[in-house]
Amino acid sequence: MTLVLAGCSTASAGDDRVLTVYAAASLTDVFAQLEEAYEAEHPHVDVVVVHGGSAELAATIVEGAPADVFASANEAQMEAVQELTAAPPTIFATNTLTLVVEDGNPLRLAGLDDLAREDVVSVVCAPQVPCGAATLELAAAEGATLAPSSQESSVTDVLGKVAAGQADAGVVYVTDVARASGVEQVEIDGAAAVVNSYPIAPMSGGESLDLAASFVDLVLGDAGQRVLAEAGFGSP
Amino acid sequence: MPRWMAPLAVLAATVVLLPIVATVARLDWSRLPELLTAPAALDALGLSLATAAISTCLCLMLGLPLGYALATWRSRFKPAVRALVLAPLVLPPVVGGLALLYAFGRRGLLGGALEDAGLSLAFTTAAVVVAQTFVAMPFMVLATESALGAQAGHHEALAGTLGASRSTTLWHVTLPALRPALITGTVLAFARALGEFGATLTFAGSMPGVTRTLPLEIYLQRETDADAAVALAVLLVAVAVTVVALAYRPLSARTPAGAGR
Known part of the structure; x- marks a missing residue:
C-alpha cells in the first residue's frame, strides 16, 4: 500500500x-x-x-x-x-491487407483464390467493419471468391482465430501479422490497390x-x- | 423491512434500471419496425432463442445431477470442487472462450480426437451451444445444490423406509420439492445463455445464421448503425424480461403451494 x-x-x-x-x-x-x-x-x-x-x-x-x-x-x-x-x-x-497463415504455411496457400479451397477454413472481417469492407473490395478487384467460416467483428479476432489454429487462414493488415506470434503472412497480389x-x-x-x-x-x-x-x- | 433500508433499495433499483431506461430512451421509434424485421436481426434472434433453449436443456440435464452430487457428497475437497465448477461465473468472457478453445478447439486437448471422429466444432452452431452451456451451467448447479442443502432429507429417508427405490424417491419426492429452485435455476441459465457474448465470439466465431447470435449482431451493428444496435438490445432485454416474468415468481409466493404437497 x-x-x-x-x-x-x-x-x-x-x-x-x-x-x-x-x-x-x-x-x-x-x-x-x-x-x-x-x-x-x-x-x-x-x-x-x-x-x-x-x-x-x-x-x-x-x-x-x-x-x-x-x-x-x-x-x-x-x-x-x-x-x-x-x-x-x-x-x-497507411496499411494494406495480407493473408495470415500458420507458421510455415502448411497448406501452401498462395493468395486469395486459395481461400475458397475445400480443405481451407478461412475467416475474414465482417463487411460492416473497415477491414471487412477492404477485404471485399480487394476480392472484387482480384476477382477472387471468398468462402469464410466466420465474419469477425475485428481484425484482432481474425488474427486470434488463425493464431489459435481454429482457422487455417485469414485476411488482416500487414502490421497485425508483425504483432502476432506463430503466424506468418502470404502477400496478396494487388493488395496495394486497397489502401487503408x-x-x-x-x-x-x-x-x-x-x-x-x-x-x-x-x-x-x-x-x-x-x-x-x-x-x-x-x-x- | 427497517425504514433505513428503503433509500438503499431505491438506489439499487436505480443502478439497475437507469441504464435500461436510458437505452430505451435512445430508441428511434420511427425506424424500429424496419430495424427489428431486418433479415439479419430475425436470423440472429431465431438462432439466439434456439441455441439458448438447447443450452438450457443441457444445463438442466447435466447441472441437476452435478448439483445433486455436490449436495450429497461428503469430502474435504467439496469446497474446492464447488468453487471450480462455479468458475465460469467469474471468468472474463474472452478468457472463457479461450478456455473452450484450449479444450475443444482444433488444437485443444479434445479437439484432435473430436476432429478424427468427424465432430469438428469449429465455427458451428454446436460451438455456440457449448459456449452457452459452459457459462450457464453454474446457475443450475448452484440452484440445485443450495435447495437440496436447505432440506433435511427426512422425506427421502421416509420414502426409503417405505420401500421406494432411489430413482422413485428422486422423481416423486425430491424433484417436486425442488421445483421452485429448479425453475429459478432454469430461468437464470436461459437468461445467461441468451446474453452470452464473449465466449461465443472467441470460440464459435460470427457467421450469419450459423454462429451470429443476437448479442454478436448487436456488437457488429454498433460499428455502422447505433440505432440498430439499440433496437436489437432493447429486443434482447424485452425477450429476457418476458421469459423471466412468465417463469419466475419469488420463492415466497410459491411456498404455500409447495408446502401443500
Whole structure:
C-alpha cells in the first residue's frame, strides 16, 4: 500500500499536465514508443493512451470522453467525430491487407483464390467493419471468391482465430501479422490497390490543445514516421 | 423491512434500471419496425432463442445431477470442487472462450480426437451451444445444490423406509420439492445463455445464421448503425424480461403451494 501511494505521489509531482490520446488498437505498439518519446521531450506531461476499436473510440468521444488527440484506423470514424476536431485531420499512415497463415504455411496457400479451397477454413472481417469492407473490395478487384467460416467483428479476432489454429487462414493488415506470434503472412497480389488510411486530429473536447498539437506534430514528423515504418505501416 | 433500508433499495433499483431506461430512451421509434424485421436481426434472434433453449436443456440435464452430487457428497475437497465448477461465473468472457478453445478447439486437448471422429466444432452452431452451456451451467448447479442443502432429507429417508427405490424417491419426492429452485435455476441459465457474448465470439466465431447470435449482431451493428444496435438490445432485454416474468415468481409466493404437497 505504501509503495503504491509513493508511486502515485512521485508521478503527480513530476506530471503537471495530462495528455489523453485515443488511438486505434492496431497502433498500440507504435504509440507506446511515441508516448515515451513525447514524455522525454516534455517531462511535465503524462501521456495517457487509450486503445480500442476505432468505432468504439469514436462513439465514446461523441458521448463526451475527454480526448485530446484521436488517431483512427479509418477515415469513416474520423468523420463521425468531425464536429469535435480542433483542426482538420491529417493522414499519418497507411496499411494494406495480407493473408495470415500458420507458421510455415502448411497448406501452401498462395493468395486469395486459395481461400475458397475445400480443405481451407478461412475467416475474414465482417463487411460492416473497415477491414471487412477492404477485404471485399480487394476480392472484387482480384476477382477472387471468398468462402469464410466466420465474419469477425475485428481484425484482432481474425488474427486470434488463425493464431489459435481454429482457422487455417485469414485476411488482416500487414502490421497485425508483425504483432502476432506463430503466424506468418502470404502477400496478396494487388493488395496495394486497397489502401487503408489512418487520420489523426487534435480534439476540442480535451483540456490540452497546445499539447495535442505538438503530439500530432511528433506523429507526423520524422521520429513518428520512422517508428510507424518500423512497425510496417506505409507512409501517407 | 427497517425504514433505513428503503433509500438503499431505491438506489439499487436505480443502478439497475437507469441504464435500461436510458437505452430505451435512445430508441428511434420511427425506424424500429424496419430495424427489428431486418433479415439479419430475425436470423440472429431465431438462432439466439434456439441455441439458448438447447443450452438450457443441457444445463438442466447435466447441472441437476452435478448439483445433486455436490449436495450429497461428503469430502474435504467439496469446497474446492464447488468453487471450480462455479468458475465460469467469474471468468472474463474472452478468457472463457479461450478456455473452450484450449479444450475443444482444433488444437485443444479434445479437439484432435473430436476432429478424427468427424465432430469438428469449429465455427458451428454446436460451438455456440457449448459456449452457452459452459457459462450457464453454474446457475443450475448452484440452484440445485443450495435447495437440496436447505432440506433435511427426512422425506427421502421416509420414502426409503417405505420401500421406494432411489430413482422413485428422486422423481416423486425430491424433484417436486425442488421445483421452485429448479425453475429459478432454469430461468437464470436461459437468461445467461441468451446474453452470452464473449465466449461465443472467441470460440464459435460470427457467421450469419450459423454462429451470429443476437448479442454478436448487436456488437457488429454498433460499428455502422447505433440505432440498430439499440433496437436489437432493447429486443434482447424485452425477450429476457418476458421469459423471466412468465417463469419466475419469488420463492415466497410459491411456498404455500409447495408446502401443500
